Amino acid sequence: MHFASHSLTFPAMQPKSPSIQECPVGRAVETVGEWWSILILRDALQGSTRFDEFERNLGIAPNILSRRLAHLSNTGMFVRRRYQQRPPRYEYVLTDKARDFFPVIAALLAWGNKHLAPKGESILLANRDDRRPFDPVLVDAADKQPITLANAVVIAGPRASRLMRQRLTSLKAMNPAVAPAGD
Helix, strand or coil: CCHHHHHHHCHHHCCCCHHHHHCHHHHHHHHHCCHHHHHHHHHHHCCCCEHHHHHHHHCCCHHHHHHHHHHHHHCCCEEEEEEECCCCEEEEEECHHHHCCHHHHHHHHHHHHHHCCCCCCCCCCECCCCCCECCCCCECCCCCCECCCCCCCCCCCCCCCHHHHHHHHHCHHHCCCCCCCCC
16 A cells, blocks of 8 residues: 555544644645545546546546545535435535645646656646646746745744744755755
8 A cells, every 4th residue: 555545544643743733735745645635636627526537537446536535525625515316426626725736736747747757748738728838837926036946945934833943943954055056
């Protein structure tokens, strides 16, 4: 069994250190970090809503799909809505929280195309109007400049605990010498 699947299937086995619980990355991974969840969200963002669609498109076992859909619904990524009375059938409708996950999918697609497609891309993200392929980059909303390892640093937010503040000030990434030049 894949470790990530195992850890999210049995929540009691998940790491619960304060630095993971307080960290937004840790909380995000707890919500969508299992690879089936990310693929389900990918397909939902492309229009899939029904159990049989996810099962067919992903080739996922029904028991795993049921657990992943329940987890994504419980964490607010989907709203489960009945579309048929007999037998009862449900569709899984994306929430705003799930729609906000789209840039993560776009970044994974771009990273995968750059580093994991040695013979060329099989899927591109393109402009809906003119089909021009996008080249996704993460930019700062204020100045529209790319956010890179060379120009970014993690700092404590207003709600950071004392332990988180200590952890962040001790990180090697706080040292500008860690970031490669020209990134």
